[in-house]
Amino acid sequence: MKMNRLCLVALAAMFAAAPAVAADETLTIGFTVSQTGSLNNDSVAQMRGFELWRDEVNANGGINAGGARYKVTFVSYDDESQNMRVQQLYTRIIVQDKAQFLFSPYSSGLVATAAIISEQYGKIMLTTSSAEQKTYKLGNKNLFQVYSPADQYLAGALLALKERDARAKIAFVYKDDPFSKAVAQATRDLAKADEMLLALDESYSPATTDFGPIINKVISAQATALLGGGHYADGATIARQLHDQKAGLKWVTLLVAPDTPKFAELDDAAVGISVPSQWEPQVTYKPDFGPTAAAFTKRFNARFGIEPGYHAAGGYAAGLLLQHAIEQAGSIDPVKVVDVLNQVDVTTMFGRTRFSTNATEHGLQLGHQMVLAQWQKKNGALVKEVIWPNEAKTADILY
Amino acid sequence: MIGIAASVADGVLVGAVYGLAAMGLTLIWGVMNVINLAHGAIIVFGMFGLYFLAAALGVPAYAAIPGVIVLGFVAGVALYWIAVHRVIGQAELMSLLSTFAVNMVLIGLGTALFSTSPYNIPVSLPGLTWEGYTFTGTHIVAATIAAAIAGLLYLLLHRTRVGKAIRAVAGNRGAAELCGIPTRRVLAMAFGLGVALAAVSGTLIATLFPFTILSGEAYQLKSFVVTVLGGLGNPAGALLGGIALGLVEGLMTPFMPVSWTSVVEFALFVIVLIGYPRGIFAFSRS
Numbered sequence: 001m002k003m004n005r006l007c008l009v010a011l012a013a014m015f016a017a018a019p020a021v022a023a024d025e026t027l028t029i030g031f032t033v034s035q036t037g038s039l040n041n042d043s044v045a046q047m048r049g050f051e052l053w054r055d056e057v058n059a060n061g062g063i064n065a066g067g068a069r070y071k072v073t074f075v076s077y078d079d080e081s082q083n084m085r086v087q088q089l090y091t092r093i094i095v096q097d098k099a100q101f102l103f104s105p106y107s108s109g110l111v112a113t114a115a116i117i118s119e120q121y122g123k124i125m126l127t128t129s130s131a132e133q134k135t136y137k138l139g140n141k142n143l144f145q146v147y148s149p150a151d152q153y154l155a156g157a158l159l160a161l162k163e164r165d166a167r168a169k170i171a172f173v174y175k176d177d178p179f180s181k182a183v184a185q186a187t188r189d190l191a192k193a194d195e196m197l198l199a200l201d202e203s204y205s206p207a208t209t210d211f212g213p214i215i216n217k218v219i220s221a222q223a224t225a226l227l228g229g230g231h232y233a234d235g236a237t238i239a240r241q242l243h244d245q246k247a248g249l250k251w252v253t254l255l256v257a258p259d260t261p262k263f264a265e266l267d268d269a270a271v272g273i274s275v276p277s278q279w280e281p282q283v284t285y286k287p288d289f290g291p292t293a294a295a296f297t298k299r300f301n302a303r304f305g306i307e308p309g310y311h312a313a314g315g316y317a318a319g320l321l322l323q324h325a326i327e328q329a330g331s332i333d334p335v336k337v338v339d340v341l342n343q344v345d346v347t348t349m350f351g352r353t354r355f356s357t358n359a360t361e362h363g364l365q366l367g368h369q370m371v372l373a374q375w376q377k378k379n380g381a382l383v384k385e386v387i388w389p390n391e392a393k394t395a396d397i398l399y
Numbered sequence: 400m401i402g403i404a405a406s407v408a409d410g411v412l413v414g415a416v417y418g419l420a421a422m423g424l425t426l427i428w429g430v431m432n433v434i435n436l437a438h439g440a441i442i443v444f445g446m447f448g449l450y451f452l453a454a455a456l457g458v459p460a461y462a463a464i465p466g467v468i469v470l471g472f473v474a475g476v477a478l479y480w481i482a483v484h485r486v487i488g489q490a491e492l493m494s495l496l497s498t499f500a501v502n503m504v505l506i507g508l509g510t511a512l513f514s515t516s517p518y519n520i521p522v523s524l525p526g527l528t529w530e531g532y533t534f535t536g537t538h539i540v541a542a543t544i545a546a547a548i549a550g551l552l553y554l555l556l557h558r559t560r561v562g563k564a565i566r567a568v569a570g571n572r573g574a575a576e577l578c579g580i581p582t583r584r585v586l587a588m589a590f591g592l593g594v595a596l597a598a599v600s601g602t603l604i605a606t607l608f609p610f611t612i613l614s615g616e617a618y619q620l621k622s623f624v625v626t627v628l629g630g631l632g633n634p635a636g637a638l639l640g641g642i643a644l645g646l647v648e649g650l651m652t653p654f655m656p657v658s659w660t661s662v663v664e665f666a667l668f669v670i671v672l673i674g675y676p677r678g679i680f681a682f683s684r685s
Contacts, residue, residue, distance in 0.1 A: 038613060040515035081515075176658055205658050209608055209617050212409045212538075213652035213660075219531055220402035220653065233517045236609045240519065244535040246528060265519050 024062055027070035027332060029054075029322070030099030032089045032114070034106055037081025038206075041232050041260060042311045043106035046128055048304055049315020050074065050103060053323075056299070063323050066330035072319075079105050083113045090117040099123070100332060103318055106311070107231070108132035108150070108179035115143055124334050124341070126322055127363075128314035132182040136356070136364040142334070143363040144341050144355050146318050148370045150179065151186030153276045154227050156372045157253040158190055160274075160388045161225055164399050168251065169199040171223035173214055173238070175230025176203040180255060187227060199223040208234065211241045219247055229254035236266060243269035250399055258375060259309045264382045271382070272398050274374040278310040278350070280386050282394050283371065285351050290320045293349045317350035374398055405532035407649035412534065414645015415542035416603050418638035419549065420618050421625035423596030426552075429632015430569040430589040431487055436498040437478070438622055439615030440505035441594050445471065445601020446610045447509070450518050460522045460606055461540065467602045468595045475594025479587045487586065509612040519609040541603040548599060549638040552592075556634070565589050569632060624668045630678025640678070 031050070034043035054072045062069040075097040079085040086105050093099045094117065102118050104111045104127035111130035115138075118125040124142045127135075131150040136143060161168055170191060174180040181203065191198060199221040204214060211234075218226060226242070226249050229235035235257025242252060243266075251274070257263055258275035281297040291299065296316060300308040308316075322337075324346065329336035345354045345367065354367030372388035376398050385395035424438045435441075445467055452463035482501045486493040524536025556562035567575040568585045576582050604610070604618065625644055629636030644664065651663055671679060 036510050036515055038515060038611070041517065044514075202656050203658050205661060207617050207661065208657065209614065210413055212413065213406055213648060214657050216402060216406045216409060216532060217652065217657075219405075233609065233611055236517055236519065240609060244526070244533070244537065246526075246533040248531075262516065265521070267521055268523075269521075 024069050024071045027063060027072050027101070027326075028075055028097065028099045029072060029101045029103060030075045030090070030093030030097055031103035032077050032079035032086055032093075032105045032110075034081040034110075035078035037079075038233060039081040039106050039110070039231065041262070042129070042256065043081070045260070045309055045311035046106050046315040047076070048300070049128075049308070049312035049317075050319055052296075052300055052303055052312075053316045053319030055303075057319070057323055063326050065326050065332055070326075070332065075099055079110060081107075081110070083110060086110045086113045087117060090114045094118070094121045094123055100334075101322060101337075102126075103315070104128055104130055108135065108182065109177060111135060112178065115140065118142065122334070124322075124337060126318040128318045129311060132178050133361070133364060134178075134182065137361050139359065140362050142338060144321075145363050145365040146314050146321065146350070146353065146368075147278050148365055148368045150182035151190075152370050153183045153255060154187040154253060155190055156276055156370055156388050157227060157251075157274060158187060158194065158196065160372055160397060161251050161253075162194060162196060164251070164397065165224070167197065168225045169197045169221070169223045171200040171218045171221060171226045171249075172198065172202070172228050173200065173211075173218065173226060174203055174228035174255075175234055176205055177230060180228070180230040183255060184228065204234070206230070206234070209237070211238050212245065215241055215245050215247055218249070219245075223249065225249060225251035225253075227253045229257055231255070232257045232260055232262070236263060239263070239273050240266055240269045253372070258384075259311075259373065261306055261309065263375065267382070270375040271377055272374065274372055274387065275384075276370050277373045277386075278368070278370060279313040280310070280371055280373050280384065281307055282386050283349075283351065283392060285347050285349060287348045288346045289324060290348050296349045313350055317348050317353070320348050320350075321346075321353060401530045401532070403650070403653045405529070405534075406652050407646060408534060409532075409538065410645035410647070410649020410652075411642055412538040412542040412645070413607075414642040414648070415545040415638065416600060416607070416641070417618070417621050417625055417644055418629075418641020419545035419603065420597060420600035421622040421629065421637040421641055422549065422552065422634045423593040423600070424619075424622045425626045425629060425632055425637045426596065426634055427590055427593035428626065430565060430593075431483075431586050432491070433483060433487065433494040433498065433590075434491075435593065435597075436495060436619075437502040437505060438597055439617075439619030440502045440509070441471070441475075441597040441615070442601040442604065442618050443509065443610065443612055443615035444474075444505065445598030446605035446614065447513065447518070447612075448598060449602040449605045450520055453520055460520060460602075461544070464544070464599060464602055468599050471595035471598030472591040474598075475591035476587045478594060479590035483590060484583070484587070506612060506615075513612050515611050515613055517609045517611050518605075520605050522606045535607075537606050541607060544603060545600070545641075546638070548596070549634065552596070552634050555592075561585075561588065565592075621664075624664055626678075627668055627671050628679055633678060636678055643679070 033047045062071040077089045102125035106129045112135045128146045133149045174184040235254040253274045325340040328340045352367035356364040374387045387397045448467045452458045526535040625640040629640030
């Protein structure tokens with residue numbers, strides 16, 4: 001009897017002394033990152049955007065959903081820039097790691113693979129870095145595209161070029177991969193519709209290391225403008241070789257590569273190169289929630305020591321949008337969150353976001369607008385200026 | 400017509416560098432019957448060697464080449480004793496697996512240290528402009544250095560005792576042993592030489608294009624094609640094979656999409672293997 005009382009007292013003391021049970025629950029978001037492989041550079045930038053958002057939301061007590069607070073945790077793996085790994089890892093993330101929501105990997109090709117898995121399991125996935133439209137036209141219900149689609153990428157460059165010289169002879173030189181080909185197809189159609197002259201239209205293998213032969217073809221075609229590229233490695237090489245071979249083009253717009261701060265290492269070869277950009281630090285959107293672009297840029301710089309490009313900004317925006325949807329739904333129930341996302345028409349530091357609810361292209365981004373940025377020399381230093389559209393520009397076009 | 404001539408000339412210049420890259424592979428293959436699957440990784444380490452000598456130590460790009468040759472030779476000798484020495488004379492699969500493992504270790508280490516981010520060494524030299532086409536100074540210098548190194552290699556193999564020993568071991572290791580040649584040491588030196596050639600070709604490529612830790616694979620594949628064109632164990636043939644490959648690339652490009660380049664290259668590879676198994680430029684061995 002005495003022993004029983006002693007035990008009861010000890011038990012009561014334990015409960016009295018124990019800290020109050022944490023009210024936070026955990027929300028797990030899964031994704032893959034190309035820590036290795038050819039997509040490493042841009043994929044890691046995207047991941048940093050995710051991480052900054054996660055750390056900020058947790059520092060503020062987590063996501064508030066219907067009175068419950070959810071601490072955000074990530075489960076992520078290295079997809080090695082390979083489709084096969086994406087397929088394996090997203091299955092693992094969903095089935096074994098039990099992630100409740102998903103972010104996409106980097107690049108249209110990998111996202112197309114991840115989307116098949118996420119749709120199979122009915123998981124909501126916010127896609128960043130996936131511009132190819134085809135992924136959203138396969139009857140999905142839970143995909144949401146943060147980026148502007150591929151047909152928007154070079155539309156601005158074409159318009160800006162047409163304003164400068166409607167008779168410009170354009171060389172399309174683009175990487176043979178899903179994203180670049182989707183952009184090229186859409187741009188080709190736009191150029192034809194605008195009756196612009198196509199001097200050359202050629203794709204190159206992703207394994208191409210020497211662009212000298214293609215540049216000689218551009219010179220032979222007497223092109224005055226070049227549009228295309230693919231991702232960082234090939235875009236940087238094209239820019240360098242165009243400069244070395246004195247191709248004499250008045251206008252060069254390359255996809256992706258020139259948007260990375262590392263592009264400035266090309267020095268003189270970078271001058272005048274323009275890039276369609278999902279976002280630039282100078283944009284002045286007035287957000288409905290979350291930080292401004294300037295505040296995000298400052299925080300990102302403080303955390304990672306470099307200025308963010310649009311890959312990082314897109315990652316951060318994906319987190320903001322998911323958080324907003326959960327908080328508006330008041331729940332982490334995917335059905336309720338999807339309902340909110342379907343009705344979203346908001347502005348964040350990334351720009352306007354509105355998703356298509358048409359069953360044939362569900363989740364396609366309708367609201368976001370791209371800008372065109374160009375590397376220019378200011379006081380001897382290379383800076384990236386926004387040159388188009390006129391209402392967003394920070395400098396005149398270098399032509 | 401001018402465009403075609405420009406394309407061919409450019410192809411020949413780059414082809415000389417391909418030839419230098421292949422020389423290391425063919426030397427090792429010819430001397431010790433080892434297919435070095437770490438060849439691409441070594442080319443990349445040559446690239447990074449130049450990057451750090453030029454960027455970190457401020458050494459002018461071309462002045463760093465002798466340093467890379469010496470480092471490459473030492474690394475090659477070390478690699479020989481660590482990974483290759485015990486598999487020589489064993490089943491061919493053993494040497495393939497061994498060098499493949501070295502490749503994976505080097506790429507893994509490189510990725511951990513440098514990630515797969517691109518690197519660029521800005522080298523600017525005046526080029527030659529002709530009818531609107533520019534042959535960059537870097538291409539011309541790289542081709543010249545490649546030809547010079549090929550010449551030096553020829554002199555080493557045919558005019559020095561070391562070279563004679565290497566050729567003797569390549570011809571008949573047993574007989575060479577009987578003649579008192581320390582064959583293990585000679586094999587180590589030959590491997591070191593092969594690695595040095597791969598590394599220096601990496602430095603020259605790095606003066607032409609940006610690169611990543613994964614860039615070696617494309618050049619390794621070209622090296623295989625060039626080695627087959629030039630004949631196994633034939634460094635002079637490798638240089639000619641590289642130039643021939645560059646010539647073919649230069650001739651093709653004006654007439655067909657560049658994405659067909661690798662299709663034609665590997666079709667050529669198969670045709671040469673079938674029709675000229677000793678290589679188009681194989682010389683008879685004396």
